[in-house]
Amino acid sequence: MRRVVFWLCVLSISVAPAICKKGQKAPTCPSKGCEANKNCRCSDSSFVINKDNLDEYPQLVSLVTDDALEEAIYNDIWLPLISTYQNPDGSPIVNTFFVPHEYTDYKIVNELYNYGQEIAVNSITKNNLQDYWRKASEETLTKEFLGMKKILTKFANIPSENILGVRTPQFQLAGNHTIAAYQAADLKYDSSWPTLPSLPLFPYTLDFASTQQCTLGSECPNEAFPGFWILPINDLAGKNGKECNVLYNCNIT
Template sequence: MKLVISVIFLVILTVVVSVPAPSLKDAPSCRIDQCRIPYCQCYNTKPTLALNQIPQIVVISTDDAVTAGNYEALYKSLYSGRKNPNGCQIGVTFFVPHEYTDYSVVHALYAAGFEIGVNSISKYHDVEYWNTADHNLLKDEFLGQKQILEKFAKVNQDVILGARTPLLQMNGDLTFWAYQNSSLVYDNSWTTVKETEWPYTLDYKSEQDCLIGKCPKESHKGFWILPINDWIDTKGYPCATIHGCIYKPNDTVEATFNWLKDNFDRVYYGEKIPFNIIANAGLFTSNFRAAYIKFLDYIQSFRDVYIVTQNHAIRWATNPLPIGNVNLFPCDPVYVHDNGKSRTCKLKKGGEDRYMTIYDEACPKVYPWVGNPMGN
């Protein structure tokens, strides 16, 4: 049954990503009679289930370089062995940038059942770069990173479905056409202060707040948005990420735990929209780590809370199943990871020497980069 569900979902995605050209027209207002799941979802459409039948979805993600140090110190110790109420391993989504990433570790995460998504190749920390990049450059960043992940981490491109842009910066419709021409099917870059917004598609006009960068206006058939619902800092100001909150709690375990808990409780005892946690490595001081573990234990004490990948959250939006349904958030497949197939390559990037660890693949000739993802 789980295999059938996965195949059906991939067939749906194959249909919706075949939209290669811009329309150059603003998307019309949504027509509920013509926009039906699983292929289409109007903005601000709530599940038809009663609130007590809606699972509280929690989506944990990172967009850091994936390194051996982070894997051993964070990912394995924080997430491995944790189970959802149905007995399946919890899910985490890794939006992987290229530079400094260890692709053998990426394969280990993929093999363990975690989701691998796209960030970019360069991850330039420059707002203007992402706000002014044209379609071809953006496609080189996103599609190129998909190709790198497939070749050097042995992650099947067919399961690399989602993206998050660096710095959460979008360049309007150009970003989304680049996504679609890279066979990506959902975005998790678009922030909102509203606590009522569920996943939706861009077939029709979006009324989501545009808080960072440039937001799309055209129709992008079948392309899903999983909004990043803002956190609230200790003085009541919204922030898209924990790291981005200006007024954080005192750096004690108890103060940090209470703040994490308050943000979760506001959603859980409200509309039960998907709760986003962007948990990048830079957050994890010793006190934050202890508070975060205590927080994970707290949310897992609820029998209706499911920590799932972004892919699973989108799947649920296409077919909202109630708590207790046997097909709710099926277990992800796991694969064999062989550390003996790792290889570290010394490569040239311009005049610099770079070291790149890859999985089950020969070393490229040069360091892969934008415009040359295979390192030819």
């Protein structure tokens, strides 16, 4: 059986766009004007969370996978999970499935969507070469992401407007090309950008320059993309202090 990979990120959704021409670097986020009710939020890792201020910071744990959805995995893992476990308020847990095309059973995708799970985009090819994603043109990436969104709409019968999220394979961003391709596909948020446990971030928009580290050899965006959200993957500190963004790499079970 193919291994299912789980990803966790700690997130908090809160929401004066910058006006920049294509090719211009995004300006620094101002102390005022980028507000939640205007679908704008600055990136900021200056806060410190400790046992004395836990009540000041909401914590939501996002359970995510970007593997193909097959019948065996659905029956053995996902169906028992979503039918057994609940949130503290009694509501069913909701997972985000960043779906690639290869090996995916779209009947299963449709069933998960109808169970109330979030279906999002991974890519058509899920090419295993990191340089393919790092060095791809905007045109190539648009074909990957918009094409996958169209496939989900057609074969899993999911309304296009309900497909909002995207994760690029292996977390390999191609800088501004990647975000521009996301927007060409009318996707609203990305979850491909890891950050170290020592510099955690809440979700933010790319109206202004990101302060997030650029890791894993990716090229990170430096232009403004108003209203487009980044949901950072805050790495976990596993056993022996090992940092990871995949649970099995941290030996967490």
